[in-house]
Amino acid sequence: MTTSDWPQADPGLERAYHRLLRAYPRDYRRRHGAEVVTTLLEMAAPGQRRPDRADARHLIVSGLRHRFRLPAGRPLAWVAAVLVTLIGGAFGAAAGSWAVEQAVLPAPDGQAAAALHRTVVGAGGTGTTAVEWDPVSSPWGTDAVGWSTSIAAWDADAARHRLAADGWALSEATPARGITDMISDGSGEVLQRSVAGWEFTADRDGVRLDVTARLIGSDGYSPADGGVTTTVAAAGSAALVPAIAAGGVFGLVAGWLVAAATARRVRRLPAGRARVVTTLSTAAVLVLALPVVALYGNVIRAVESAGIPGHVRTVHSAFKLGPYWPFGPFWLNLALLATGLALGVAAVALTATRHPAVPAASTQPQPS
Incomplete structure (x- = not known):
């Protein structure tokens, strides 16, 4: 048989074998790639245009095995x-x-969180001071943005109604009542002041709003004070x-x-x-x-x-x-x-x- 009579492999079949050979590490392809492809082409049936499924599966599995293999004798x-x-x-x-x-x-936005905080606090509070922005970057979780307002009187039910009207899903409000002691200036007299608090959460569009209020009543000497804090974070x-x-x-x-x-x-x-x-x-x-x-x-x-x-x-x-x-x-x-x-x-x-x-x-x- 002369060279002209020798059957030529389909170029597409050869390219397909080279693509399958990429499952092997580069150094293996460099040393043995031509030999492997030549052997597969010699074994191909006349007129074959695609790799046999068994050959393709063998090339992929064997190539991955080579990639995961560690050098022998090297603990x-x-x-x-x-x-x-x-x-x-x-x-x-x-x-x-x-x-x-x-x-x-969603990452919390400072200005959006401020607007939510104003909704929670409302316009009727007395003794309201300027809000303060406190971005919280946690090395354990998602970031949060907190706002706090000093306020002497606050209506938790009204705040919850405002949030519900805006489409927020509210948890039950947890009330807190107690007494705090303080020493009056100079006299050493211990005065007692009542403390009222509320905590609840609100969720909407993947955002969670935590609301905490702590209001301290007057003792006859000092005026009532306290504050409302909201924290906005991903839900x-x-x-x-x-x-x-x-x-x-x-x-x-x-x-x-x-x-x-x-x-x-x-x-x-x-x-x-x-x-x-x-x-x-x-x-x-x-x-x-x-x-x-x-x-x-x-x-x-x-x-x-x-x-x-x-x-x-x-x-x-x-x-x-x-x-x-x-x-x-x-x-x-x-x-x-x-x-x-x-x-x-x-x-x-x-x-x-x-x-x-x-x-x-x-x-x-x-x-x-």
Whole structure:
């Protein structure tokens, strides 16, 4: 049989095999890709235009197995892979949490919260002072905006009627009564003042409004005073925990794949360069340890508080500026995150090597 009589494989079939071969790591494709495709083309039936289902399934499963495989005889590679996998899971859970917050958890607006507060306080209160804006950034959950007004008299029922008229769904009001003691100026005489308080919540369009009032009566010497505080925050979402779980699983898988790919590359590096990569990788894992613990702590909080009104706990909030830890500055987690990621990226970048590309067209079967 002459060369002209040799059956030529369909170009589309060859391209399809090359696409399926992408399931394998790049280094495997570089060393064995042409051989694998050539063998498959030689085994193809005359006129075949698409890969056989069994061949396609085998290529995908075998390729993924190679991607997940760690180098043999390297126990430290297993330790590193487990740690990087846990880091990936934490970051994946944080990404899922962040995505839900951006999509369905409305961020509180200061001016809108002020308008709500004015609705709660009403226009008939006496002794009203200027409202104060207190944005609350929590390292455990979604942000909130609080407004407070000093006021001597306030009608809780009227406030609830105003909110109900605006479409808010109200909880039952919890009243509080009591007595507070105070010492009059200079005389040492103990005076008693009555205290009245109310607490209730209101929900509308994914927003939760917490209302707390504390009114202190006159003792004959001092006038009546007190205050009303409203806090506006997201009401929560049923999608939060599933998104955290899905992101965590994706992150665990991605973490293992990154660790396995890096371990394979390190094995082929010169000894000096491999030591640098190992040192940078170890430093990255150590630096990221504290932020990862914070993220998993927030995962536990988010799961435990799921379905509890007024407790919207998120995972990624661990990186907000705030007193997450009883030690260190408020920006500790964020600084460690940036440093750890920089070290990790540097380590992965140092494992990159250049190899000549293998032309796809060179895989056509040749006559013997």
